[in-house]
Amino acid sequence: MRKTTKQILVFSIKLLVALIAVFGIHSGILYYLDISVFQNLLIPSYITNYFLALLIFFILVKLKKKYLDLLGFVFMGGSFVKFGVFFIFFNPVFKQNGTVGAQEATAFLLPYLLCLIVETIYLIKLLNNKM
Template identity: 45%
Template sequence: MPRSLFKFSILIVVILAVTFTFHLTTLNYLDLPLYADKIIEAYIINAGLAIVIYIAMLALKNRFQSQMGFLFMFGSALKFLVFFIVFYPFYKLDDVISRTEFFAFFLPYATCLIIETISLSKWLNKVDSNK
């Protein structure tokens, strides 16, 4: 396993664990159900997809170096596709997406997106400076 993949995976897991703890603490404080709205699945799937996208970017970096931004956008589109296949039907059962349902998916999604963007930006800048 390349060192950058290992560091990225650890970073995703640690930051998502902190975010998940904060999320559950907030739900508990607001006296809302802790494990409703597929919250665990949302964190696991977002972490898994972030790591898979990072692996794909590493694997394709030499072949598609000038198209890395498009590959990253494809990864984001993949996440939305997963949302609409896995989560959206469950959230729309009552024809309303509640705040807790929204945040159950969006908080891990946004957290992963920020980590991915920062990590891949640093990685791509390092690749550009090595030319």
């Protein structure tokens, strides 16, 4: 297996496991509060974050050899794209009642922040040539 493929596979599996764990905790709390996991676009939020993080990491790995000094900017651009996707597709649904509530904000922020943390850890590994 090529090194690039292995890097992406390891990242995707670890990110998926982390997201499933956080989703389990998140949905458990919602169940305890008697709130459906199908409200507030919770499931699409986790899925979208996962695939956008994979895309960003894939781009980072592919650009590593040729543009190592620009990876930080590419990473920040990827985060900007993720925010853009959420403001274009998720925010209008969240604001249908006039405000974005705590449950809606949490549905967006938990998977976003988790993916951001995992992406940052792997970007540091890429930059330090530990991957």
